[in-house]
Amino acid sequence: MILDGHSREAIEEAATRLRAGQLVAFPTETVYGLGADAANDDAVAGIFAAKGRPADHPLIVHVCAGTKGDEALSRFALPLPEFAMKLVHAFWPGPLTLIAPRQPGVASAAAGGQDTIGLRCPSHPVAQALLTACAEHGVAGLAGPSANRFGRVSPTTAQHVQGEFDDALLIIDGGACEVGIESTIVDCSRGVPVLLRPGVITRAQIEAACGEKLRDRHDLSAPDPRASGTLEAHYAPSAKVRLMDAKAIRTALELLGADAAHIAVWSRTELKSRSSKVLLRRMPDDAAATAQLLFATLRDFDAQGVKLIWVETPPDDHDWEGVRDRLQRAAAS
16 A cells, blocks of 8 residues: 655555564665664564564664654663764764664664664655654654565665565565665764765765765675675576676677577667567766666566667776675675
């Protein structure tokens, strides 16, 4: 059941269901989330069951902005270091998740049993309206992984979510997601900022905001906390994804000629095929525009029945890091 997220009645209905321990799908600026009361371990278990997600693979907890959000931050996490608070002030609400030491006895299921927890304050106005209504109902935060079956392509519209689950799920429609890929994740639990998952917030922006060098996962000897979206294989459509440079794609299309079939190509370079059974689609030259279209494009190729998706490898620079990360994980599946 899809309800208009701009309706006050829809938001109230969703908040009531969440307070009762039910699941609700909701929009964020990144992707749609499958939400449950983060402090209710039984409700959170419903997320893992619905997605087919391993219970030790942690979820991100979404909190509202303002005073209620500050209270939620204190409820779920131990005091953050100064550099982490600088990131909060710079990027919340927005597509940044921080991994912090977890308050003992709170949100164990959402944290996948770890002593750390991922926290985010989304900027989508419908998400904020829902989170604020939830806070008024006593629900401090929503555990909210992407609203799709585990390992599959993340949803960026309410219709994508509807195609993943049965009609019993309430879906709050907030339109197409503006960012299109999941949040940047920075681990703040080990005394220095460590990048666990790239996104549209770049390394340079993070370092400028917190005043410290952003470390990579391999820079520290201590093991990383488990975090959402960091498995080697993830974000996969049904078709096989292969990353290739433009020359390799062009050569393959020329060799296959008019016999090429069941292939989709997404490239920044203009390419041609002699086969009418090859889908050719131009990738934007801009990283942010590509991120916004990425998951919707993969889903559309699947819907058209292709077996292979050839994607021109994104540029090797920090602006494209989030897109490159999602495509590499999709290709590894």
